[in-house]
Amino acid sequence: MKRICFATNNPHKLEEVRTILGDRFEVQSLSDIGFDGELPETHETLEENSQEKAQYLFNKFQMPIFSDDSGLEVSALNGRPGVHTAHYAGDRNADKNMDKVLSELSPSDSRDAQFRAVVTYIDSSVERQFEGIIKGSIAPEKTGEDGFGYDPIFIPEGYDQTFAELSADVKNTMSHRKRSVEKLAAFLNQLN
Numbered sequence: 001m002k003r004i005c006f007a008t009n010n011p012h013k014l015e016e017v018r019t020i021l022g023d024r025f026e027v028q029s030l031s032d033i034g035f036d037g038e039l040p041e042t043h044e045t046l047e048e049n050s051q052e053k054a055q056y057l058f059n060k061f062q063m064p065i066f067s068d069d070s071g072l073e074v075s076a077l078n079g080r081p082g083v084h085t086a087h088y089a090g091d092r093n094a095d096k097n098m099d100k101v102l103s104e105l106s107p108s109d110s111r112d113a114q115f116r117a118v119v120t121y122i123d124s125s126v127e128r129q130f131e132g133i134i135k136g137s138i139a140p141e142k143t144g145e146d147g148f149g150y151d152p153i154f155i156p157e158g159y160d161q162t163f164a165e166l167s168a169d170v171k172n173t174m175s176h177r178k179r180s181v182e183k184l185a186a187f188l189n190q191l192n
């Protein structure tokens, strides 16, 4: 089984990715490889931040690494919160972040939105990026208890419930993370 580190401190992301990759790969967390610092995220795009995190860890640990930088992009807000998704209301408080998005949308605005994830994979011979997108809309208010981050206000296309109301199994069939990580898995499988 190929051992590979997923560069995240987010336990929700880790659990989702382990479920998506199943037993095809041994996915190690940052704490599994002995890293307890903060990862740099100094850029203004998901692509650059994703690359920066993977590169930083590869330089330190010289092992196969993949990172995920993800965000919510709302059409009527010109793509915000985008790269600022985690800290939109100033800190990593999900409730305040969601309230800010809800308050910025006026009744006549389109509710169209998407989650986008950019995964960067780096090992000693290759570097690749993979994108995953799930389109949907912003709910009128926060609904549902499960999931994390903005799940209570995101309704995926084709459904009438938020990610926080849908089961994790359903979310994992279609999420931005699922779509990006499946592309990574296909790439890794064809390497071996």
Ligand code: IMP
Pocket (backbone or CB within 6 Å): 010, 041, 068, 069, 070, 071, 072, 085, 086, 115, 147, 148, 149, 150, 151, 163, 175, 177
């Ligand atoms: P990152 O850790 O810098 O990639 O920030 C991503 C942020 O986007 C997270 O902290 C969440 O707030 C949000 N986010 C990413 N993926 C999801 C998801 O699947 N559901 C809800 N929020 C998400």
